[in-house]
Amino acid sequence: MKPVKRIKDILKSTAPEDSLLVRGWVRTRRDAKDFSFIELGDGSSVANLQLILPKGIIEADTFKDINTGTALEVEGELAPSQGKGQKWELLVKEIRVLGPAGPDYPLQKKRHTDEYLREIAHLRPRTNKYGALLRIRSEAAFAIHTFFRERGFYYVHTPIITGNDCEGAGELFQLITPGPGAACGLHPQAPLKTLAEDFFGKPASLTVSGQLEAEILAHGLTAVYTFGPTFRAENSNTPRHAAEFWMIEPEAAFMDLSGDMDLAEDMVKSVLTQITSGCTEDLELFDKFVSEGLLLRLEELKKKDYTRISYKEAIEILSSAEASFDFMPLYGSDLQTEHERYLTETHFQGPVFVYDYPKTIKPFYMRINDDNQTVAAMDLLVPRVGELIGGSQREERYDVLVSRMKELGLKPENYWWYLDLRRWGGTPHAGFGLGFERLLMLVTGIGNIRDVIPFPRTPGNLEF
């Protein structure tokens, strides 16, 4: 079975072809007197290839098998289309059914709800919408790799299984290895091996971030980034949270908070530019059926300067806003979703960096500013999605870091290697985390994280 041309490329043909082999799945079939019209798709584009199938070249039995969902191999003549709506069509000479689909096929030609499609996540990649999403997802990943590579950032793999991250124990997935002979579907109350016998000889959990290890690598290679899965065992059912999601975490030596914001803004704009030029047809689908005005909004995100305000200014703006918030904007508290929306959607009507947060609401590793009250942290808030990026300059001063750890009740000896980075050849350095699924929600206008990841993991959902 030799590879054949993809339909996306066939549709771009510049000349007819006498004999062309195509493979794909039937999207629709419409029967006329002497011909059947079949729309054939192979997942390479929203647009299908129209097949003209003359009556009589196939057996009735085979014909019966050609329904929405059927996999076909077709040979024919590629000719300029007589009909409207497409430039080319394929006049079928031979047709082979590779895998039929009966009338019970769950994806008939009609609009299905997102909820229904989540239940058949093994079939939804065959729909126009999820096909388009998956192509954009692939292109977005490549755009991210391209952006960082061109800037001299090296792609690194930080560990998934970790013995660190002791801070948020309640939000961690912990690991066990079943004893010898344990059956599949081990019940959590079944007897487990003792700690000493356990695989790693100490408690292990799934990473919530590769940052600490990325800092190690940035002190070798100057500039690195991760792109890998991260996990939260948070039992929250919201449209923006998943238990398993992919993060991109650049980290660079010799970079301060201002450089960190420059990098984040450049990255978002560069990635959007690559996606809007590489996935035009797919984005048009989302503009038309999912989020009206999407394309215009993406153009603005590519052009606009992103506003930068301190946390203090943000609180001032919110405090004097003529809006009724459920939560009062208070200096020293986290910004709530309603506050983020007000800043980005009402006040600035565009992306906003908020920087210099009170140290009381931020973790130990962020660099203390000269006021000794705030840290060099930044969040990038965007309309509709909220927090897209969170980053900071890291505390590079050994003594300051140690006293900050003690202040927060952390044991410095658990962070011996992290402190070593400050003992020898430490540098001012910074980085951020971008949630890949959040980026895709921004790019496609899809409102639920469950619909931008092929097989979402959320509380109670572990199918597929």
Added chain:
Amino acid sequence: MKPVKRIKDILKSTAPEDSLLVRGWVRTRRDAKDFSFIELGDGSSVANLQLILPKGIIEADTFKDINTGTALEVEGELAPSQGKGQKWELLVKEIRVLGPAGPDYPLQKKRHTDEYLREIAHLRPRTNKYGALLRIRSEAAFAIHTFFRERGFYYVHTPIITGNDCEGAGELFQLITPGPGAACGLHPQAPLKTLAEDFFGKPASLTVSGQLEAEILAHGLTAVYTFGPTFRAENSNTPRHAAEFWMIEPEAAFMDLSGDMDLAEDMVKSVLTQITSGCTEDLELFDKFVSEGLLLRLEELKKKDYTRISYKEAIEILSSAEASFDFMPLYGSDLQTEHERYLTETHFQGPVFVYDYPKTIKPFYMRINDDNQTVAAMDLLVPRVGELIGGSQREERYDVLVSRMKELGLKPENYWWYLDLRRWGGTPHAGFGLGFERLLMLVTGIGNIRDVIPFPRTPGNLEF
């Protein structure tokens, strides 16, 4: 702090520069009468930038801090070098110590053992060898993305946390979520939440392969590939096994076993071509210090046709070999490492695909051949590394798949969605898995998997 030129690019300069800002770490310092010579590296290349530091432009106290490992920011004039070994050197006008390194810095200028460096994995990215490895690792990942993208394969993310894969329960890491208020370092014998209360409402483990889900996606997009972490809780301490490693798993509809082998061979050759042209200097280091003859061997791997033999032929060759094996080559048994080595290193002296294995030693999803005894499986064996790739054509016939499951004691209802792919629009399809770390061992000649991954996870090792 504005980004500055990387040393790799400075060394390629075509003209002098009056004023150039550079940042990096001191590799060595050598003092002469009026000058000090400092080799400065920033992780962008094996070669360093030579700094000429006139005595007297800095305080004695600062000078004392400039040792191997110290982080510096330097301004000076880029001029043609007076010495040999480098084209350019930097005549220092200003120098700032960003992070000193005292004489207790663990990476002094001498050769360290791999074992020692594994214990200080937070510092080893600063060495020439691991810097080169990490740059090659990054370039190899990009080469893989480039290869598949150019061929119309979409990058997909299959889930890390899974409820499937019930077959090898003993080799799975299982997940638990601690109850509310559980402390970090939960002891596995501490009381756990009951199954019904657990996060997903059913047993969860870490994936050993994204294949089954990739098959879903290939039936939507025709051709996809994963690139993500996979896990084995196998308690084996060998130089080729890690508990956590990265895999690339392409999967394509309308592809048979022969196309699968074509794809694997093209991929290996294309990736090697991109790495050897993009990482020449780094590979030279490995050729010189780690594995003599490496560059020549890589050239051969790019040019040679890879031999293809059936498992039956492989057993015949091994049976008539004039070699004394610890394990007799027996039809119906797995090939042992010594057999793989004989085939690739002695008999064929190059890569070998072995295909059509007895079904008794292969999993349920591989396609049964017409002889009803063998399956359409293939392994790519390479000299020194052994099995680099394992793949197969998948069983697309619903009835054959169901009876194979029953034969093996699997419950078809646990695979309802996998079977659905065969109910509607099924296709002949195939794919393979490439161990990313195995590929890096092949490319660099490094003999231990612990030295091609930044923070290896093996039994008893969970530091960093």
